[in-house]
Amino acid sequence: xxxxxxxxxxxxxxxxxxxxxxxxxxxxxxxxxxxxxxxxxxxxxxxxxxxxxxxxxxxxxxxxxxxxxxxxxxxxxxxxxxxxxxxxxxxxxxxxxxxxxxxxxxxxxxxxxxxxxxxxxxxxxxxxxxxxxxxxxxx
Amino acid sequence: xxxxxxxxxxxxxxxxxxxxxxxxxxxxxxxxxxxxxxxxxxxxxxxxxxxxxxxxxxxxxxxxxxxxxxxxxxxxxxxxxxxxxxxxxxxxxxxxxxxxxxxxxxxxxxxxxxxxxxxxxxxxxxxxxxxxxxxxxxxxxxxxxxxxxxxxxxxxxxxxxxxxxxxxxxxxxxxxxxxxxxxxxxxxxxxxxxxxxxxxxxxxxxxxxxxxxxxxxxxxxxxxxxxxxxxxxxxxxxxxxxxxxxxxxxxxxxxxxxxxxxxxxxxxxxxxxxxxxxxxxxxxxxxxxxxxxxxxxxxxxxxxxxxxxxxxxxxxxxxxxxxxxxxxxxxxxxxxxxxxxxxxxxxxxxxxxxxxxxxxxxxxxxxxxxxxxxxxxx
Numbered sequence: 001x002x003x004x005x006x007x008x009x010x011x012x013x014x015x016x017x018x019x020x021x022x023x024x025x026x027x028x029x030x031x032x033x034x035x036x037x038x039x040x041x042x043x044x045x046x047x048x049x050x051x052x053x054x055x056x057x058x059x060x061x062x063x064x065x066x067x068x069x070x071x072x073x074x075x076x077x078x079x080x081x082x083x084x085x086x087x088x089x090x091x092x093x094x095x096x097x098x099x100x101x102x103x104x105x106x107x108x109x110x111x112x113x114x115x116x117x118x119x120x121x122x123x124x125x126x127x128x129x130x131x132x133x134x135x136x137x138x139x
Numbered sequence: 140x141x142x143x144x145x146x147x148x149x150x151x152x153x154x155x156x157x158x159x160x161x162x163x164x165x166x167x168x169x170x171x172x173x174x175x176x177x178x179x180x181x182x183x184x185x186x187x188x189x190x191x192x193x194x195x196x197x198x199x200x201x202x203x204x205x206x207x208x209x210x211x212x213x214x215x216x217x218x219x220x221x222x223x224x225x226x227x228x229x230x231x232x233x234x235x236x237x238x239x240x241x242x243x244x245x246x247x248x249x250x251x252x253x254x255x256x257x258x259x260x261x262x263x264x265x266x267x268x269x270x271x272x273x274x275x276x277x278x279x280x281x282x283x284x285x286x287x288x289x290x291x292x293x294x295x296x297x298x299x300x301x302x303x304x305x306x307x308x309x310x311x312x313x314x315x316x317x318x319x320x321x322x323x324x325x326x327x328x329x330x331x332x333x334x335x336x337x338x339x340x341x342x343x344x345x346x347x348x349x350x351x352x353x354x355x356x357x358x359x360x361x362x363x364x365x366x367x368x369x370x371x372x373x374x375x376x377x378x379x380x381x382x383x384x385x386x387x388x389x390x391x392x393x394x395x396x397x398x399x400x401x402x403x404x405x406x407x408x409x410x411x412x413x414x415x416x417x418x419x420x421x422x423x424x425x426x427x428x429x430x431x432x433x434x435x436x437x438x439x440x441x442x443x444x445x446x447x448x449x450x451x452x453x454x455x456x457x458x459x460x461x462x463x464x465x466x467x468x469x470x471x472x473x474x475x476x477x478x479x480x481x482x483x484x485x486x487x488x489x490x491x492x493x494x495x496x497x498x499x500x501x502x503x504x505x506x507x508x509x510x511x512x513x514x515x516x517x
Contacts, residue, residue, distance in 0.1 A: 009268055010267060010268075040264055066381075067278045067279075068278070068281065069274045069277035069329045070329065070330040071269070071271060072327045072328060072330070073256060073328050073329075074256075075256065075269045076258030076271075077266065077267060077269055079269035085269055087278065087504070095377055096377045096378050100268060111281065122268065
């Protein structure tokens with residue numbers, strides 16, 4: 001659960017552990033008609049053109065780095081540099097997701113590397129609220 | 140097309156949007172040799188003024204300065220493709236038979252300070268988490284390097300070529316040559332893209348006058364024909380191959396089909412080199428070489444002025460500069476000048492068919508709006 005002085009970077013995308021030992025998950029949805037997976041969740045399946053076939057589910061928290069970069073200039077949203085982001089393939093969930101990485105050392109990142117989902121602070125709001133996002137960590 | 144004009148691109152903190160737009164329109168009207176009162180409709184491209192200058196609907200005040208008032212005027216916003224989309228709408232207006240003489244102008248003040256990134260898209264899922272434009276292209280670069288063996292040196296050569304060309308263009312923001320080493324050793328923005336691998340945010344304006352076929356012949360000895368206009372949006376499919384621009388392949392297929400030309404017929408091209416890797420990927424998407432061979436193309440000098448298919452003789456976005464909503468029309472102006480044989484030291488010999496290509500905006504590694512125009516001197 002998020003604490004009082006914390007907020008998720010985007011509402012409704014993260015399932016936080018509710019007790020010790022549980023792992024965090026990203027929340028996507030899947031169309032029961034065509035099987036397509038969406039992250040972030042969508043309201044309508046654009047292929048089936050239905051709004052009652054999408055069911056929320058927890059995406060696999062294990063993935064492989066599809067591509068990555070390390071940013072050295074401050075991003076407008078204030079993520080501390082250097083930081084790394086890219087795309088992670090989640091083979092068990094049949095989707096590729098955008099993500100920050102825990103590492104920003106080029107020696108510690110590689111395309112194809114196995115990674116695991118973690119939650120981490122990615123910034124602070126003006127009123128001091130901590131922004132909690134998800135990242136993938138090399139395993 | 141019977142007239143084009145533009146301002147010098149660069150940093151113009153002292154100039155307003157209206158001031159720059161006026162100059163580009165004035166030059167285009169003078170080039171066409173027509174009176175502003177003859178213009179029947181106007182199309183104005185701009186992307187960032189609502190955010191950066193808190194200005195909206197800048198087309199009317201710009202065109203008013205040259206005496207174009209009282210006619211239909213449309214403001215068009217489509218990210219980096221705002222200018223090329225204004226051009227496309229102007230072409231459609233004439234092609235539809237509704238008007239015979241129209242103007243398209245694109246204007247932008249995008250310079251936000253050295254080394255600063257544009258802060259737009261506060262609701263975008265990726266930008267909210269730290270995604271940045273150079274980073275998104277760096278992600279593509281890594282895939283291209285992995286899949287096709289493209290090297291950092293090949294990426295740097297794009298910047299070297301375009302800065303060299305920019306030195307020959309009076310309108311260019313940068314008139315300075317760089318070596319491969321200087322490009323590679325400039326500060327890292329988003330690995331593997333360095334500062335000199337990224338285009339600047341610039342100020343400037345460009346305009347063009349389009350006439351019906353009959354009218355064009357009356358006003359102009361050497362009118363340039365618009366042989367094709369193609370516009371596409373991305374698909375944003377999450378599992379797409381990021382080592383290529385699907386949209387380039389789709390849009391160029393349409394443009395080549397409409398025009399009846401093949402990639403081999405193109406004598407000169409202006410392509411959207413916002414980042415070095417982008418130009419290499421666009422070579423492939425536009426059919427100038429096979430998929431994966433973009434690196435070889437720059438290595439062998441085929442896209443240099445004097446090569447088999449010269450790309451960005453103007454200096455491109457990397458050197459001429461990138462005033463977002465003006466870029467598409469600056470490309471069109473360059474192609475027109477090239478086809479007329481008016482570009483001096485950067486002239487592509489006997490250029491008869493030219494291509495202008497823009498990709499704008501985007502999400503999830505895909506393009507927001509992409510345009511391709513093919514122009515011909517008959």
